[in-house]
Amino acid sequence: MTRTTGQGRRSQAERDAMTVEIGYALVSATVVAVAVIGAMVAGPVIAFDLSAGTERVLLVIGCTLAAVAFVVRLVTVLWRFNAREQTGRRQPRSAQPSQPGRTRPDS
Template sequence: MGRRTQAERDAMTVETGFALVTAAVLAGLTFAAVSAPALLLLDLGGAARTAVLSVAVTTAAVAFVARVVHVLWRFPSRQRGHRLDGTPDPAGRGRPGPTEPAP
């Protein structure tokens, strides 16, 4: 593997930040969606409340990890000029330079 350019390092930094921020938002929403109905609408005892919070935390953690992996897993193929389904992008997006030959 060769040395990366500054632009490639910057792109990876931005992509990592995007992955972490969107994963944190998704985890927060997942936690709220799992825990809020049970905790706000039902009168739960101590053990049931602990169980609901445990399930909510676990689900939020899984959602966080899944989002980070999903975003970072597809990043290299987008850099090589491929669509998200893995097929080459005929428009050449993702590659530097002109995509059409000069007339």
């Protein structure tokens, strides 16, 4: 079932763009979460001689922050994509100057 927008059905290109954006959001959110875990848990454990209790606390805090960072990144990427789609910010290629060094398309 194809969802419709205010202007009718979505084209295959629009559906493909959404699929790519969702994939990008998931991958980038995973990278951010892994970086948070590395910075909060792996880094201190490798750098310092910590007790088991301290390591457990770092693991809980790191996993919690990683989950929050994952969700924030995922929502941010998808929200920006949706806002860009809703406002129609995609500019046609003709908006660029035709000659290098020119600041206006009609120059």
